[in-house]
Amino acid sequence: xxxxxxxxxxxRKSINWAAVHRRMExxxxxxxxxxxxxxxxxxxxxxxxxxxxxxETEKEGMPGERLEVIEFLLAGERYAVEASYVREVxxxxxxxxxxxxxxxxxxxxSVRGKILSVIDIKKLFDLPEKGLTELDKIIxxxxxxxxxxMHADAVVGMRPIALEDIQSPLPTLTGIRERYLRGITxxxxxxxxMGKLFSDKSLIVHEEVEx
Amino acid sequence: xxxxxxTKRDRQAEGMSARLAAIVESSDDAIxxxxxxxxxxxWNQGAQRLYGYAAGEVIGKxxxxxxxPDHPDEVPQLLERIGRGETVKHFETVRVGKDGKRIDVxxxxxxxxxxxxxxxxxxxxxxxIVERKKLEGQLxxxxxxxxxLIEASLDPxxxxxxxxxxxxxxxxxxxxxxxxxxxLIGTDFSDYFTEPQKARQGYQQVFSQGLVKDYPLTIxxxxxxxxxxxxxxxxxxxxxxxVQGVFAAARDITAQKQASQYARSLIEASLDPxxxxxxxxxxxxxxxxxxxxxxxxxxxLIGTDFANYFTEPDKAQAGYQRVLAxxxxxDYPLTIxxxxxxxxxxxxxxxxxxxxxxxVLGVFAAARDITxxxxxxxxxxxHREHLEETVQQRTAELTRVLKEVQEAVNVLSASxxxxxxxxxxxxxxxxxxxxxxxxxxxxxxxxxxxxxVAAQKAGHVSENSQKTVKTAQxxxxxxxxxxxxxxxxxxxxxxxxxxxxxxxxxxxxxxxIIATVNDIADQSNLLAVNAxxxxxxxxxxxRGFAVVAQEIKSMAEQSKQATARVRTILGDIQKGTSxxxxxxxxxxxxxxxxxGQSSVAEETIRVLADSIxxxxxxxxxxxxxxxxxxxxxxxxxxxxxxxKQTSTQNAASTRQAESAAQNLxxxxxxxxxxxx
Numbered sequence: 111x112x113x114x115x116x117x118x119x120x121x122r123k124s125i126n127w128a129a130v131h132r133r134m135e136x137x138x139x140x141x142x143x144x145x146x147x148x149x150x151x152x153x154x155x156x157x158x159x160x161x162x163x164x165x166e167t168e169k170e171g172m173p174g175e176r177l178e179v180i181e182f183l184l185a186g187e188r189y190a191v192e193a194s195y196v197r198e199v200x201x202x203x204x205x206x207x208x209x210x211x212x213x214x215x216x217x218x219x220s221v222r223g224k225i226l227s228v229i230d231i232k233k234l235f236d237l238p239e240k241g242l243t244e245l246d247k248i249i250x251x252x253x254x255x256x257x258x259x260m261h262a263d264a265v266v267g268m269r270p271i272a273l274e275d276i277q278s279p280l281p282t283l284t285g286i287r288e289r290y291l292r293g294i295t296x297x298x299x300x301x302x303x304m305g306k307l308f309s310d311k312s313l314i315v316h317e318e319v320e321x
Numbered sequence: 322x323x324x325x326x327x328t329k330r331d332r333q334a335e336g337m338s339a340r341l342a343a344i345v346e347s348s349d350d351a352i353x354x355x356x357x358x359x360x361x362x363x364w365n366q367g368a369q370r371l372y373g374y375a376a377g378e379v380i381g382k383x384x385x386x387x388x389x390p391d392h393p394d395e396v397p398q399l400l401e402r403i404g405r406g407e408t409v410k411h412f413e414t415v416r417v418g419k420d421g422k423r424i425d426v427x428x429x430x431x432x433x434x435x436x437x438x439x440x441x442x443x444x445x446x447x448x449x450i451v452e453r454k455k456l457e458g459q460l461x462x463x464x465x466x467x468x469x470l471i472e473a474s475l476d477p478x479x480x481x482x483x484x485x486x487x488x489x490x491x492x493x494x495x496x497x498x499x500x501x502x503x504x505l506i507g508t509d510f511s512d513y514f515t516e517p518q519k520a521r522q523g524y525q526q527v528f529s530q531g532l533v534k535d536y537p538l539t540i541x542x543x544x545x546x547x548x549x550x551x552x553x554x555x556x557x558x559x560x561x562x563x564v565q566g567v568f569a570a571a572r573d574i575t576a577q578k579q580a581s582q583y584a585r586s587l588i589e590a591s592l593d594p595x596x597x598x599x600x601x602x603x604x605x606x607x608x609x610x611x612x613x614x615x616x617x618x619x620x621x622l623i624g625t626d627f628a629n630y631f632t633e634p635d636k637a638q639a640g641y642q643r644v645l646a647x648x649x650x651x652d653y654p655l656t657i658x659x660x661x662x663x664x665x666x667x668x669x670x671x672x673x674x675x676x677x678x679x680x681v682l683g684v685f686a687a688a689r690d691i692t693x694x695x696x697x698x699x700x701x702x703x704h705r706e707h708l709e710e711t712v713q714q715r716t717a718e719l720t721r722v723l724k725e726v727q728e729a730v731n732v733l734s735a736s737x738x739x740x741x742x743x744x745x746x747x748x749x750x751x752x753x754x755x756x757x758x759x760x761x762x763x764x765x766x767x768x769x770x771x772x773x774v775a776a777q778k779a780g781h782v783s784e785n786s787q788k789t790v791k792t793a794q795x796x797x798x799x800x801x802x803x804x805x806x807x808x809x810x811x812x813x814x815x816x817x818x819x820x821x822x823x824x825x826x827x828x829x830x831x832x833x834i835i836a837t838v839n840d841i842a843d844q845s846n847l848l849a850v851n852a853x854x855x856x857x858x859x860x861x862x863x864r865g866f867a868v869v870a871q872e873i874k875s876m877a878e879q880s881k882q883a884t885a886r887v888r889t890i891l892g893d894i895q896k897g898t899s900x901x902x903x904x905x906x907x908x909x910x911x912x913x914x915x916x917g918q919s920s921v922a923e924e925t926i927r928v929l930a931d932s933i934x935x936x937x938x939x940x941x942x943x944x945x946x947x948x949x950x951x952x953x954x955x956x957x958x959x960x961x962x963x964x965k966q967t968s969t970q971n972a973a974s975t976r977q978a979e980s981a982a983q984n985l986x987x988x989x990x991x992x993x994x995x996x997x
Binding site: 162178180193197200201268 | 843844850851871874
């Protein structure tokens with residue numbers, strides 16, 4: 111009986127072991143050949159690079175005054191800052207929170223041996239806390255001898271934006287957001303006004319008070 | 322017949338007629354005259370004697386009166402023949418007399434004519450032939466009878482011619498001589514005797530004297546044997562008286578001689594004194610006993626007076642005279658005187674004895690000595706008297722005993738009644754017992770059959786149990802194999818789980834590597850951004866550098882995308898391995914459960930096998946027990962059969978006892994009645 115049942119199971123769910131062996135062999139072959147691109151693949155890569163170079167040329171021919179910005183992601187929103195204010199971007203490794211500081215100050219971190227304060231513009235702009243964010247990048251900003259890090263989820267890259275593309279902020283935006291926002295591009299990137307941010311004295315923390 | 326008178330011729334005729342009539346009238350034969358139509362006209366004395374009718378009774382009537390009814394046509398036929406002129410002679414027929422008796426007659430019928438010669442009637446002369454016919458018959462029978470007598474005679478008979486030749490013999494002669502009839506006839510008569518001369522003299526004496534009587538001769542048989550005979554012979558003559566020869570009859574006297582000797586010796590041997598006396602009272606013969614009782618010799622006794630030897634000679638004389646007168650006397654008491662004076666009381670039985678012609682030859686007297694008897698009678702008388710006394714004593718005793726017996730009988734009667742009652746009860750009980758035993762026997766027989774069936778069934782169960790035990794053992798082995806197989810499967814499944822876990826761990830290592838690669842790609846991206854910033858700061862000189870930075874950025878992004886894909890694949894692998902681990906875990910658990918179940922099954926089968934084994938043993942025990950039981954039941958059945966027979970016998974015995982008790986009871990009653 112028992113044997114009969116075993117036979118029955120075998121018939122019901124018979125495994126084609128030969129096919130399994132064949133598939134395993136194929137996978138092994140694929141692994142040993144891994145990394146070595148075929149000549150067609152290499153040619154395709156080269157071709158796409160050539161195209162991208164060609165497009166860069168088209169961009170230079172863009173009419174009007176242009177603004178070089180660094181685009182970054184934060185809480186699912188796209189933002190951009192003028193590249194002239196950016197010293198560098200840097201991965202956020204450690205962050206030490208400082209008690210007695212405003213909520214927008216996340217803490218301090220060390221960038222190549224230099225202490226740098228990090229602010230959270232979500233708090234600054236009263237943006238909704240939309241789920242968890244990576245918060246593993248900082249954009250180091252400097253102007254007028256002042257230097258601080260701005261926290262970001264991801265840095266998209268540097269791009270030029272035509273000034274005429276930047277539209278005025280919506281009238282619904284008021285308060286601090288209206289103050290620091292330069293405008294929004296056609297592709298929904300919020301361009302921050304760094305000049306105003308650096309000139310705002312509310313950002314400066316009175317150390318004497320804090321100590 | 323009418324006669325007319327007148328003329329001389331007439332007168333002559335008249336005289337003749339009268340004579341004729343007298344002749345007719347005196348004839349012994351019946352002479353009847355009648356007319357041609359059968360009317361009787363004359364009837365003589367002979368007719369009256371023969372037929373019984375008187376003349377007056379029948380004249381004028383029809384002759385058919387005499388004819389028997391079974392001969393109706395006879396007379397008319399006869400008369401017709403007569404009418405034609407014929408004469409009928411010696412016609413033998415039958416007639417009926419007045420008393421209705423049939424009479425054999427011989428008829429002679431003649432016609433009667435008138436003067437003119439015309440036939441006017443018939444005359445019948447009838448002769449009674451009854452006697453003649455009888456005589457004829459007798460003669461015929463007598464002759465045959467005589468011859469048969471002669472032949473059948475045990476005595477040799479012979480006829481002899483005057484010259485001494487044998488002319489005829491009978492069977493006895495043939496036998497006694499041993500010579501055939503043909504050879505005997507014609508031979509000399511004297512040849513067949515031991516003394517031929519004497520034989521010749523014998524028959525010559527017959528011829529001369531006419532007969533001889535008791536002429537002794539001895540015939541010699543051809544075998545040499547001789548037979549003593551006495552011859553009686555006489556001449557026989559023809560009708561005219563001429564002597565034709567001698568008829569001689571011999572008698573074999575051998576046996577007679579022997580008988581006479583035998584009788585003589587009987588007489589001599591008799592203890593009773595026997596004597597024969599002549600009619601004048603002389604003793605003619607005596608036997609030994611007479612000689613003894615008288616003491617006188619035989620020679621002296623014979624010829625002397627019988628009466629001389631008794632104490633009362635007159636009484637003795639009167640006795641034998643009475644015998645002569647009356648023929649016999651019985652128990653005539655006399656006393657014989659012996660020569661020496663001794664007296665003997667005797668009782669005489671005597672009778673006359675005669676010769677063949679009946680002439681009294683003398684008295685035969687037998688005496689019986691009663692001296693002893695008298696003595697005995699005396700003694701008997703004494704005894705009888707003594708007996709009388711004894712009887713009286715005994716009777717008195719008996720009366721007393723009878724009383725006791727009566728009492729005993731009363732007790733016996735009562736006891737017999739009780740015994741009868743008890744026996745009747747016992748008989749009823751025995752019959753019930755017999756019935757009960759019979760029923761029990763039947764029941765036992767049924768139980769015996771049931772036990773046999775049970776034994777057979779137990780045998781079947783035992784066999785089946787043995788088979789089941791084998792099956793259970795093979796089942797146990799199969800389950801053991803199954804558990805072993807399961808254990809192997811369990812081991813395999815565990816190694817599969819380990820392999821899969823190892824794979825999963827390797828997938829994790831790959832994930833770590835991929836994270837590192839992703840980090841690198843990220844940093845590369847940042848570097849590219851920083852480079853681009855620097856290029857932008859450098860202005861027109863940084864333009865080429867910006868393109869390179871852009872290219873690096875693009876590669877970093879592609880790396881990131883690749884790592885994301887690898888990460889996705891790794892997630893899939895992780896899910897797959899988790900599922901596989903879970904599946905193997907389930908498989909492992911299933912195997913364990915199966916093993917557990919198999920163990921349970923094994924245990925169950927073991928228990929089952931043990932139980933079946935026990936059951937088989939029990940069945941075997943039951944079989945043997947049943948067989949013993951069957952044997953036991955057989956014994957019980959036999960025992961019951963014995964009991965049945967015994968109880969049947971008991972019942973029968975009891976019935977016999979009952980009947981015996983009944984008899985006893987009846988006997989007691991009868992005794993009681995007798996005694997009361």
